[in-house]
Amino acid sequence: MAGYIVRRVLQAIPVLLGTTFLIYFMVFAMPGDPVVALFGDKTPPPQVLEAVREQYHLDQPFIVQYLLFLGGIFRGDFGTSFSGQPVSEILATTFPVTLRLALMAIFIEMVFGITIGLISGLRKGGIFDASFLVVSLILISLPVFVVAFVAQYVFAIQLGWFRTTAGPGAPIQDLILPAIVLATISFAQIVRLTRASVIETDTQDFVRTAASKGLSRRRIVPVHILRNSLIPVVTYLAVDFGTLMVGATVTEGIFNVPGVGRTLYQAIIRNEAATVVSFVTVMVLIYLFVNLLVDLLYAVLDPRIRYAK
Amino acid sequence: MTEIVNGTDVQQTIVSSDERPLLEIKDLEVGFNTQDGLVKALNGVNITLYRGQSLAIVGESGSGKSTTAHAIINLLPGTGHITGGQILLDGQDLAKTSEKEMEAIRGRKIGFVPQDPMSNLNPVWSIGFQVEEAIKANGIATGRKEVKARAIEVLKQAGLGDAERRLKQFPHQFSGGMRQRVLIGMGLAADPQLLIADEPTSALDVTVQRVILDHLESLTRELGTTLLFITHDLGLAAERAEQLVVMYKGRVVESGPSVEILQNPQHPYTQRLVAAAPSLASRRIQSSGGIAAAEASISEDASHAAGETIDLIATAEARAEAIEAAASAPPAIIVEDLTKVFKIRGSGEFTAVDKVSFQIPKGTTMALVGESGSGKSTVAKMLLKLEEATSGKMVVGGRDLATVTGKELFELRSRMQPVFQDPYGSLNPLRNIGNTIAEPLHTHKVGTKASRRARTYELLDQVSLPRTLVGRYPNELSGGQRQRVAIARALALKPEIVVLDEAVSALDVLVQAQILRLLADLQGELGLTYLFITHDLAVVRVIADHVCVMQRGKIVEAATTDEVFDNPKEQYTKDLLAAIPGANIELGA
Numbered sequence: 102m103a104g105y106i107v108r109r110v111l112q113a114i115p116v117l118l119g120t121t122f123l124i125y126f127m128v129f130a131m132p133g134d135p136v137v138a139l140f141g142d143k144t145p146p147p148q149v150l151e152a153v154r155e156q157y158h159l160d161q162p163f164i165v166q167y168l169l170f171l172g173g174i175f176r177g178d179f180g181t182s183f184s185g186q187p188v189s190e191i192l193a194t195t196f197p198v199t200l201r202l203a204l205m206a207i208f209i210e211m212v213f214g215i216t217i218g219l220i221s222g223l224r225k226g227g228i229f230d231a232s233f234l235v236v237s238l239i240l241i242s243l244p245v246f247v248v249a250f251v252a253q254y255v256f257a258i259q260l261g262w263f264r265t266t267a268g269p270g271a272p273i274q275d276l277i278l279p280a281i282v283l284a285t286i287s288f289a290q291i292v293r294l295t296r297a298s299v300i301e302t303d304t305q306d307f308v309r310t311a312a313s314k315g316l317s318r319r320r321i322v323p324v325h326i327l328r329n330s331l332i333p334v335v336t337y338l339a340v341d342f343g344t345l346m347v348g349a350t351v352t353e354g355i356f357n358v359p360g361v362g363r364t365l366y367q368a369i370i371r372n373e374a375a376t377v378v379s380f381v382t383v384m385v386l387i388y389l390f391v392n393l394l395v396d397l398l399y400a401v402l403d404p405r406i407r408y409a410k
Numbered sequence: 411m412t413e414i415v416n417g418t419d420v421q422q423t424i425v426s427s428d429e430r431p432l433l434e435i436k437d438l439e440v441g442f443n444t445q446d447g448l449v450k451a452l453n454g455v456n457i458t459l460y461r462g463q464s465l466a467i468v469g470e471s472g473s474g475k476s477t478t479a480h481a482i483i484n485l486l487p488g489t490g491h492i493t494g495g496q497i498l499l500d501g502q503d504l505a506k507t508s509e510k511e512m513e514a515i516r517g518r519k520i521g522f523v524p525q526d527p528m529s530n531l532n533p534v535w536s537i538g539f540q541v542e543e544a545i546k547a548n549g550i551a552t553g554r555k556e557v558k559a560r561a562i563e564v565l566k567q568a569g570l571g572d573a574e575r576r577l578k579q580f581p582h583q584f585s586g587g588m589r590q591r592v593l594i595g596m597g598l599a600a601d602p603q604l605l606i607a608d609e610p611t612s613a614l615d616v617t618v619q620r621v622i623l624d625h626l627e628s629l630t631r632e633l634g635t636t637l638l639f640i641t642h643d644l645g646l647a648a649e650r651a652e653q654l655v656v657m658y659k660g661r662v663v664e665s666g667p668s669v670e671i672l673q674n675p676q677h678p679y680t681q682r683l684v685a686a687a688p689s690l691a692s693r694r695i696q697s698s699g700g701i702a703a704a705e706a707s708i709s710e711d712a713s714h715a716a717g718e719t720i721d722l723i724a725t726a727e728a729r730a731e732a733i734e735a736a737a738s739a740p741p742a743i744i745v746e747d748l749t750k751v752f753k754i755r756g757s758g759e760f761t762a763v764d765k766v767s768f769q770i771p772k773g774t775t776m777a778l779v780g781e782s783g784s785g786k787s788t789v790a791k792m793l794l795k796l797e798e799a800t801s802g803k804m805v806v807g808g809r810d811l812a813t814v815t816g817k818e819l820f821e822l823r824s825r826m827q828p829v830f831q832d833p834y835g836s837l838n839p840l841r842n843i844g845n846t847i848a849e850p851l852h853t854h855k856v857g858t859k860a861s862r863r864a865r866t867y868e869l870l871d872q873v874s875l876p877r878t879l880v881g882r883y884p885n886e887l888s889g890g891q892r893q894r895v896a897i898a899r900a901l902a903l904k905p906e907i908v909v910l911d912e913a914v915s916a917l918d919v920l921v922q923a924q925i926l927r928l929l930a931d932l933q934g935e936l937g938l939t940y941l942f943i944t945h946d947l948a949v950v951r952v953i954a955d956h957v958c959v960m961q962r963g964k965i966v967e968a969a970t971t972d973e974v975f976d977n978p979k980e981q982y983t984k985d986l987l988a989a990i991p992g993a994n995i996e997l998g999a
Contacts, residue, residue, distance in 0.1 A: 306529040309485050313524070314544035314596055315517025318509075324543075325532050332534075403534055404580040 109396070113389045120385045121174075125167050125378050170378065179379040182368070188379040191364060196383070199353070199360035201273070203345050205280035207338070210288045215334065218295025219327060225300055237289035245348050249282045249355040266357035279356040286348045287341045294337055298330035305329075332402050339395035346384055430501065432636050433459040433482070433604060438495035438505075440474075440481050440660075442488065451477045451490065453660040459653070461603070464630070464637040466651035466668070468644055468683070470918040471889075474660040475640045476525070479608045481505075482638075483520055484512045499604070517548045521597035521635070523626075525609040527589035531581040537592055538577030541565060541599065548600035560599075568595030569625050586782075587618040594626055598633065605630060608640045615781040615945055616989035623650055642918060644683055645948075646991035648672045656680045686923040740808065741769040742907055742939040743793070748802035750788050750963075762788045764963035765802070770956070772906075775933065775940040777954035777971070779947060779986070785963040786943050790911050793941065794828055795819060807906060824854050827900035831912035833892035837884040843870075843895055844880035850902040869898040872935075873928060890921035894928070901932070911943045926953050948990050951975060959983050 154160045158169050173180055179188035221230040240248070256278060257265040267275040302308065303326055311325045312318075350362035357363070361380060368376035400406045440452040452474045459465045467475040480486045482497055484504060497504040499519065507515065516522070524530040531540060541561040545551055551560040558577070565573035568591040581589060590610060597605055607626065611619040627650065630637045641647050647654055648668040655665040656677065664677040675681045750763040763785040770776040778786045791797035793804060795811065804811040806826060814822055827850070830836045837846055844866050851862045867877050873894040884892055893913065900908050910929070914922045930953065932938060942954055950957055950971065957974045959967040959982065967980045978984045 304487070306524060306526060307532040309480075309487070310522070310524050310530045310593070310596075311532070311543075312485050313483055313516055313522035315513055315515075315547045315600065316543065317513050317547070320543075320547070324535075329532065329534055404536070405533055405582045 106393070106397075109393050113386075113393075116389060117382065117385060121171070121378055121382050122167065124381045125170065126163070128372065128377050129163050129166070174379075174382065180376070182373055182376045188376050191376070192361075192379065192383060195359060195361045195364050198276075198358060199349055199362060202276050202280055202283065202349060202353070202358060202360060203342075205273075205276055206283035206345060206348075207341075209281060209284040210291055210341075211338075213284075214288050214291030215295050215327075215331070218292040218334075219299055219322075219330070221292065222296040222299025222303065222330070223322065223326075225296075230296070233292060237292050240285050240289040245282065245286050246351050246355060248285050249279075249352055252278060252282050253355065267359070275356075276358065279352050279358055282356075283345065283348050283352045286344055290337065290341070291334060294334050295330060298333050299326060302326050302329045328402070332399065335395060335398055335402060339392045342388060342391045346388070429461065431458045431498075432461045432500060433457070433638070434496075434498040435478070435482070436496040436498070438478070438481060438497060439493045440477055440486065440490055441493045442490045444489070448493070450493070451660055452481070454495065455657070455660070455662050457655055457662065457665070459604075459636060459638060461636055462634055463653060464627075464639060464651045465653040465655060466639040466641060466647035467655045467657055468641060468647045469657035470642055470920060472659075473657040475642075475657050476608055477660075478657070479522075479606050479638070479640050482606060483516055483522055484509075485516075517544060517602065518600045519602050519604065521600070521602035521605040523590075523594050523597040523605065523607040523610045525612060527586050527593055527614070530593055531589055533581050536578055536580055537565075537584070541577075541592065541596055544596045544599045550600050564595045564599045565592065567598070567629065568592065569622075570595070586614050587622060590614060590622055591625075594622070594629075598629065598635065601633060602635065604636045604638060606638045606640070609642065610639075611646075612642065616947070616991075617781060617985055619991070620989040643991055644672070644919070649991050656683070682920060686920050739772045742772045742807060743768075743770040743941065744803070744805040745769070745789070745793070746803040746805075748789065748792060748804060749800045750785070750792060750797065751800045761963050763792070766958075766960070766963075766965050768956075768958050768965065768968060770939055770941060772939055773933065773937045774955040775942055775953055776956045776958065777942045777944060777950040778958050778960060779944060779950055780960035781945055781986075783962075784960040786945075786960050787911055789960075790828070790909050790941065790943050794826065794909055795823075820854075824850070824903040825905050826907040826909065827903065827905040828909045828911065829893070829896050829900045829913045831915055833889050833896060833916060834884075836896055837892055839884050841883075842880065843875075843882050843884070843887070846884075846895060847898045847902055850899060854903060856903065865902065869901055872901065872932065873898045888921075889917055890924060893917060893921075893925055897925075897928070897932075901936070904936070905938070907939045907941070909941045909943070912945070913942075914949060915944060915946060922949070929953065947986055959986065 151160075158166050161169070170180065177189070179192065181187050182191060217233055221233055224230055253265060257263045263278040264275050267279070308321060308325050311321050316325075346362075349360060350366055352358070353360045353362035354366060361384070365377065365380045368380065435455055435457040438452055438455040439450060441448040441450050443449075455474070455478055457465070457467070457478070467478060469475045477486065477490065480490070481492055482499075482504065484492075484507070486492075492505045495505065499515070504512070504515070531537070538558070538561055541564060542557045545557050545560050545564070551557045561577060562573045565576065570576055570588065570591050576584075581592075584592065594607075594610070597607075610626065611622050614622065623646075626637075629635075637651070639647065639651050641650075648671075651668055653665070654668040654671045656663050656671065656679065658677075658679045664671060664675065664680045671680060672684060675684050746767045748763055748766045749761065752760045752762055766785075766789060768776065778789060780786045788797060792799045793806070793811075795814075799812075806822065809818075809822065811822075841849070844863075847866045847869055848862045851857060851865060856862070857865065866880065870877050870879060875891060875894050875898070879887070879891075879895075884895070887895065893916075896913075897908075913929075914925050917925060926949065929940065933940065940953075942950070944950060954971045957967075957969060957971050958965045959974070959980065961982050967974065967978065967983045969979075974983060975987065978987055
């Protein structure tokens, strides 16, 4: 197991180098001069522009900039944003917020998605199954910003159950509505995946054998059906984490949550290479970490993987 | 089928006993709800089973034998349900028992050993967990220690030696035979009165099958368990059960003492089944001289009576002449010192094929026989160049395979075609039959569109399939029809050599006999050379001219088929022969 983890961590290195290089290059290739854009309509004296350029190494060729940036990361220095704040500081304030939001969303989608998927699968073709099929279809076809605006209008403005936007520090109660909205992106997928998986497992020979041993249905469902059905759902969770990151960018914008998504969006608009690349690097790192975690979880669920070399 | 003998009439032939039967099935009807309404799977099944007896239900797939078993324990798949009749277990009607009560009966009163050991254990739970679960559910033992002790006892009883250590292991770490022992152990865990064994060994090698069945037999005798045994193999049924019930299309067509039915089958379907069973037929051909001729005529009569000629003997005789003629010609395939070594991560090397040598004369059939894991399929793969040989020489049609590459190999492939085991997996479900058969012609750019179409029709005629199948898809065909399509595809390029890897293993006996006959006919007609890979010695007897017996990658015995069967030299071959179910049952009056 230890060897496996070391191998996976080593595999992450080329992935990290590749993604940072690509992103750095794309930000570099974006049209327009970020320094000029920074000053908006004003035209600052050329000396000032030069000074800013020098400070951010923007006068250097692309590859030098990239290597300087990489070197900084290894020293724990993520650079400085145009506002003068160190990127690592911004990361420290925004990441906990987004992490909280993401975890809440995952929790909501897993609990509701798996429960509803399980019931739908066990009662295939019933009223419960049919109605949630319709609901999941609606949710799949709606873009997340539509869901976000509708939820904001209905639950926050009309019913007044939640605050319209998140307050300073983004306390948990302000994150409930954004988390529910974020959860709807993958909720339908999880319902459908669980449902299909449960239906398939329910027809497996070992389920009948379990019944023939004299086990009650109440034991068979969690032990022999749900446990086996979770394997594909857990795999999906890893992929889903990426979707969640993208969704967070939109949701945080609409609910004004001071998280990674909103900050990243603003940095892209302002062409801030250092901030964008740092944020994305950390996101890639987290994504890789979550995938590793899911693979390990996968091994816990499925002994055939655990014992294969 | 002219008449179906009513089950109730036949019932009287079963030996009567003073006591009440343990299991009595009366006019059982089972239906499945489909889009076209209710489809009946069982049409009035009657079975009586007394305490301590053993009874086998025999029939081909779709005859309703497994449905009967599932109906008894009320675990019919999908939309299946009992629509009529009674299932009396010790006087209690199981057809009217609630699910709650059924849970108490399953395991405790009726044990069940399922068919496929590979799919009947949950892969994510340890063996110990799954056995202990059965013990706890039936209240056999309480408390962790007692349950564990009982689990070990159950597994030891089922023939798993080091049960303590094995409890923590998972199903995928067990071989098929070991898994089947676990399933037998679970079925008997609560010491039930009745044990239903649904094809308990059909997925296993013959020698393993024998060991498992011997064990099951002595165990049920010891515990006094009544055994209901389900199988498609008539020889196996007759050998293992005192009573026989033959099912056909959801009905019992014949029942009575096993030996009586085999020696004197009454119903036409049973007669066909007896005539076609290769395990029994092999016995007949094996006899020498005049007796063979006499017995051959008997079997001819039987098959005529059944309305279908299954004339394996005549084909065998015709082939004998062909072999003599072929002996002088250069061999179609020469294999010398063929070796395949697989590298296994962590544990070094594994020699799957070890210095294997043989020759196949043109126009003859050589059978490569062995249990799973003996390396026989690896030989076929190397010959087809689907797997690289580690060392050794293979000469096909006068050309050394080692030097053949690119275009030449492509050309060579057109002369050597494979037919694989699984008629379901080897046809692309998205291509219709016409396209499937014509695909090799397409690949090798043979002829025009019109000529390819004509060739497809010709091939369908050759394998006795109607031309109307051209536009149909594989899922609309039966297993036997699919295998005919696979053979037609293999013949499309007019190959000289056909490699048949377990090509009839997945088929029912009657269909198997038809396909074997088709292969023999095609060989006579087209002068084909067959390399026939199989684990089933009974099939070898009726199709092969030469036999090579493989064990652990080596050929342990090689001779003509008659020599191997009449005078086996190696102990392993003898074991294999002895393991053919029903081989020692005398047929004919």
